[in-house]
Amino acid sequence: MNNKDLQQARLFELLCDEVMFELTGQDSEELRQLREEFPHFGNDISFEKAAAVISLSNLDIQETLPHNLKARILQSADRYFETMVADVKTDHQTIPVGVTSSIEPLEPVRSSLMNWLGWGVAALACIALIANVWLTRSTPENNVVDVPKKVATPTPEPSLNEKKQQLLASASDVVKRDLTSPDKNEDLTGEFVWSNDKQEGYATFRGLPRLDADSETYQLWIFDEAQGEKTPINAGVFNINETGEITVPVDADLRVKKPIMFAVTVEKPGGVVVSKREKIVALAKLEA
């Protein structure tokens, strides 16, 4: 092994360490010098990628993003797209993934003019609020007219069946397919309704057998062409108390791009991440 080989071996060691452990100042300097020596590995991300894939290889994705957090992130997205996009295109502070061992803080970068404008608007709003409070509180009592408060009439929440009918009436892309039973259960009928634009759907069953809720549940799945046949999208679980007609919402975990089939399986309580598809009770093919 010549000197160049030894240097490259050392470079690889340090690239591994950088990905997995915190480098000392001395190691960082040595890595910087070796990167200069081997510019081919200057922007190499293969070690970082290997670590990322290892972290995915046994990741147990049981939890979904909490709703409040999702809402916060969407708000961040609004701010980001309003104020950052233009900056990001010209800003070179983006992280060279896999090259640096630390990530710069991501405080939104705004121009000082925008900052001052923001503060100015806030100050004006405060003044207006104070003026409004002062004026309304200082109004003589005999000028105050007691206006009867309007009481909103609560509107009853539409039933799932009504929501289904509304969807059928309002969505231009809505599809409705009869359910079939792979087990040839002649008692089982029903239909599946789905609007891809609205990402909303309902399934109606008649003659679906009751399950022992302690050991089994029904789980809905949407097969999306974009996801592949092996990884259908979970669309919720349900159980029934009676065997009459029942309508359930189809609540897909992921955005459905091109639905090709809808299925109902029997799974353990709470549902499963990946179905073994041992008990498929109903299907509806959506493709033409």
Added chain:
Amino acid sequence: MEQTILQRISSGDKSAVQDCLDNYGGLIWSLARRMLADQNEAEDAVQEIFIEIWKNAERFDETQSSETTFVAMIARRRLIDRLRKSSRKPIVDSFEDILVEPSDNRDKTIQTNIEAKEVAQIIRNLRPEQQKVLQLSIVQGLSHQEIADALKMPLGTVKTHARRGLMEVRESIEKDKKNIKKEVSA
């Protein structure tokens, strides 16, 4: 050809953000919850990670990695940095749980993408010590000193196992990538 989510984000398509959340929200949240004990801190980290992803979306190169892997790279790096900055201990409920079957978690695991599936197999073929060290370092975010203490192993040995394990995984991934390129060009 249909654009990927990250390509849509880098071109300013705001609607891709929802898709990004739908596709990677659970994954990033699971990574964060696995590494950060505090729920609030995990939430802050996830928010930062998504901003980071949008900022770096234009760097995504589908010839280099899948979109999922790219997202995981950003997430993992951000989480590790948080752990190091906060000097807090990562979540390790029981070393025994981790060490007995370091990567045999197949039944309840979503095999996130093909790369991850193949890597799970590669990891199973590594030496048990290498598997343990990689698990503690990459998956749990422990420092080499913490791993040495946990496994009662000299520091140098921890580094050697970690490096060899990671290099083997990297080589396997790179080999697969070359084979795929060959198949495509043949």
